[in-house]
Amino acid sequence: MEKLEQEMPLDPFEHIIFDYFPVYVEADVEAFLDLTSDQEKKKCTLEIVHAGMKRAAQAFNWDLQILEKVYHTIKQTGYKSIFALLKKSSPNKKYVCSIMCHHEVKRMDVYVEIKKRSGIVVKKEKLFSVKNTDEQDLLSEYGTLTWTLNHKVEFADKDYKKVYRLTFLEKDKPEDLVWKMERYEL
The missing domain is CATH 2.40.128 (Lipocalin)
Incomplete structure (x- = not known):
């Protein structure tokens, strides 16, 4: 997963279901599907979600330290x-x-x-x-x-x-x- 982020403007009104905020992140789907272990898929998924969460955090001016703490906790607990x-x-x-x-x-x-x-x-x-x-x-x-x-x-x-x-x-x-x-x- 070389490049996870994609430079696209965030539009909070496009395709909103409930109170969701769409965030677009570029990911290599074929490389993800080629991963053989569930643990590797969990690691890759965390990186994709984390990239999207950082974009949303910047857009909404959220505390990035809290996001980073959650990210590291997930890694430390074995992606459970x-x-x-x-x-x-x-x-x-x-x-x-x-x-x-x-x-x-x-x-x-x-x-x-x-x-x-x-x-x-x-x-x-x-x-x-x-x-x-x-x-x-x-x-x-x-x-x-x-x-x-x-x-x-x-x-x-x-x-x-x-x-x-x-x-x-x-x-x-x-x-x-x-x-x-x-x-x-x-």
């Missing part, structure tokens, strides 16, 4: 993209359930994670993978996270036709944890 899509506390406020998304190059893995209030992870389990890596699409399909009891939580689609129900119970020893994940499809 993990975030909580949904998060809710249990009725007794002892636990937090999070639906975690792990972005990969060609898929997004979706996990359920239970943490104690102290931040200690009780357990985490993969629910499914999707090929579409846009979390907004996932959120538009799956958007319901509900605690039904202090130790029972459900993650479901908007129509409650696909439901993941987790029942868990902590014991004195972490290895004795009771953890039951059920999937229902109506």
Whole structure:
């Protein structure tokens, strides 16, 4: 990727969808597609996005130091993209359930994670993978996270036709944890 930036004027009103600001960055698509490892694709993608973000930061007079800090943090953490899509506390406020998304190059893995209030992870389990890596699409399909009891939580689609129900119970020893994940499809 020799040249990532392209000298084009930024037009904030051209092709705006929602509150997006279009930024044009030149990239060698064939060279990107020829990359064989997902790690190399993540590195290349970061460089392309970073070039575009710098252009937007200059156009909007944003603090470039913050952008550079984020850029270096992404590199230091091994290009991992993990975030909580949904998060809710249990009725007794002892636990937090999070639906975690792990972005990969060609898929997004979706996990359920239970943490104690102290931040200690009780357990985490993969629910499914999707090929579409846009979390907004996932959120538009799956958007319901509900605690039904202090130790029972459900993650479901908007129509409650696909439901993941987790029942868990902590014991004195972490290895004795009771953890039951059920999937229902109506």
